[in-house]
Amino acid sequence: MSQSPSPDRxxxxxxxxxxxADGPCDEVRVQGWVRTRRDSKAFSFIEVNDGSCLKGIQVIADADLANYQSEIVHIRTGASVEVVGALVSSQGGGQAWEIQAREVIVHGNADEDFPLQKKGHTMEFLRSIAHLRPRSNLFGTVFRVRSRMAYAIHRFFQDRDFVYVHTPIITASDCEGAGEMFRVTTLKGEDFAAGNDEKDFFDKRAYLTVSGQLEGETFACALSNIYTFGPTFRAENSHTSRHASEFWMIEPEMAFCDLGGDMDLAEAMIKFLVEDALEHCAGDLEFFGRFVDKGLHERLEFVRDRAFERVSYTEAVEILQASGEKFEYPVEYGHNLQSEHERYLTEKHFKCPVTVYNYPREIKPFYMRLNDDEKTVAAMDLLVPGIGEIIGGSQREERLDLLQANLESHGLSEEDYWWYVDLRRYGTVPHAGFGLGFERLLMFVTGVANIRDVIPFPRVPGWAEF
RNA sequence: UCCUCUGUAGCUCAGCGGUAGAGCGGGUGGCUGUUAACCACUAGGUCGUUGGUUCGAAUCCAACCGGAGGAGCCA
Incomplete structure (x- = not known):
């Protein structure tokens, strides 16, 4: 069925x-997949979509085409076709332009059991056909926006002279303190059972990275401002709509920067990305606004135009305690804010993105910088309505003695972090950074409620199909 | 790991002790510048699995398996 390309096509x-188009055209060629076909005796309407945008183009295939009876009337939803014809203004309502076909090549019809229908699919079912769901309106739209946002992230940093650093995906530091890790090993049989790590591929235990932050810090302490953007892995057995075992994270790190500068960057980044989506994904966002999240457009414009709120952890606790709201978990100074607390702050109290900063030192990791009050550390979380935490960051502890003390109080060995500690010996500098979950950003920008629906092939506990 | 909900045709669901249903999708035919087209006919199901209660179970009970939501953890 396929034809070999020739130079004059x-x-x-x-x-x-x-x-x-701003005018008709005698000869155009489209290649794509059929969304629907309706026919009569004299001709057939074929809607062709090629993924370049939400809408398809209507093709008129007259019954006198050579393969009309043999092929065209048998075309089913999902078939791949190539159409050559004239772009003409449409006689029917509903579209400005359509193609009057001179040739319809059926590259591959779809079997009768093509599972994607024109209506009524649940997200759960679409997840089970992840190889076909990009052909649906919703997922085509999601993944176009994903691509645009990835590009926008690079633009945001590159325009500010940040250097893109590729931190390793396989790591041998076994205690980065950010959750359970996936083991990477080539050990077999007895060596595996006995845990003979010295015989393993890297002569020691290796894992998939849970964060590129520590490696990122080393590059910030050389190239000043850097960012990472790549996959990370968590072996946590968490079953929620906001967690995946494999996800992409953006981690900027800035030398000569404190927590205030860190928060400035985080807020500017969210605003920039939202603005970019509103400008370059308008059609796609309109679709989400209609079918996924009615208030999406309003929320995104609000985020783009209004200042974000900032409150210290201490103030946040006071707000929550004074709220009169009935929480499942009590609000107590010294405890982590629960999901419900974060959601209350951003959705009900402030009704806008909120950055909470200066958390009690006891509930935060070893690398965060101790504040002068000696009770809190220079940490910040950026919370957004509908999702909760989207960014977590901090100013890092740049003072050697305090970092060493932190390692010890967290039960970590300085030997395991020798190169990280070295940074504090050779030209140490105040520095700060944060981590942004790429998929959480996409959920926020699109209104899609489940992280599994903004990742092409999601990995979660018990599911790694495709 | 814990709590809650859920599993009936390819898909979305109804049926909730008495012979397994609809819409969509598929096939056949008709009709129409149609557009989630329409009309008629038609094929398609071990009602998640196993066991129990009952004269009789998709329906009631138990266990297991799958799916979803929430919690914890975080991004």
Missing amino acids: TARSLVKSLLA
């Missing part, structure tokens, strides 16, 4: 550009 046009 009409170049392929994207459906996106045809729909935006």
Whole structure:
């Protein structure tokens, strides 16, 4: 069925550009997948989508086409076709342009059991056909926005002279303190059972990274401002709509920067990304606003235009205690804020993104910088409505003696962090950074409620199909 | 790991002790510049699995398995 390309063929046009045409065109060529077909005796309407945008283009295939009876009337939803014809203004309502076909090549029809229908699928079912769901309106839209946001993230940092650093995915430091890790090993049989790590591929235990932060700090202490953007892995057995075992994280790190500068960057970044989405994904966002989250557009404009709130952890606890709200878990100074507390702050009290900073030292990791009050550390979490924590960051402890004391009080061995501690020996500098969960950002920007629906092939406990 | 909900046709669901249903999707035919098209006919199910209660179980009970939501942890 397929034809070999020849130099004089009409170049392929994207459906996106045809729909935006400002005049008719004698010869155009589209290639894509059929969304629906309706036929009569005299002709058939074929809607073709190529993923370049939400909408498809309507193709008119007259019954006198050579393969009309043999192929065209048998085309089912999901078939791949190539159409050559004229772009003409549409006689029917509903679309400005359509293609009057001169040739319809059926590259591959879809079997009768093609599972994607025109209506009524649950997200759970679509997850079970992750290889086909990008052909649905919703997932095509999600993954176009994902691509655009990845690009926007690089633009945000590159425009500010941040250097993109590729931190390792396989790591041998076994105590980064950010949750359970996946083991990487080539050990077999007895050696595996006995845990003979010295015989393993790297001569020691290795894992998939849970964060590139520590390695990122080393590069910030050389290139000043850096960022990472890559996959991270958590072997936590968590079953929620906001957690995945494999996800992408953005981690900027700035030398000569304190917590205030860190919060400034985090807030500017969220605003920039929201603004970029509003500007470059308008059609896609409108779709989400209609079918996924009615208040999406309003919320995104609000985030773009309004100042974010900032409160210290101490103030946040006071607000929560004075709220009169009935929480499942009590609000107590010295305890971590629960999900319900964070949601209350951002959704009900402030009704906008909130940065909470200066947390009690006891509930935060060893690398965070001790404040002058000696009770709190220079940490911050950026909370957004609908999701809760989207960014977590801190100013890092740059003083050698305090870092060593922190390692000890957290039960960690300085030997395991020798290179990290070294940074404090050779030209130490105040520095700060944060981690942004890429998928959580996408959930926020699209309104999609489950993290599994913004990752092409999600990995969660018990599920690694595809 | 804990708590709650859920599992009936390819998909979305109804049926909730008495012969297994609808819409969509598929097939066949018809009709129409249609657009989640429409009309008619038709094929399609070990009602998650195993065991129990009952004259009789999709329906009631138990265990197990799968799915979803929430909690913890975090991004």
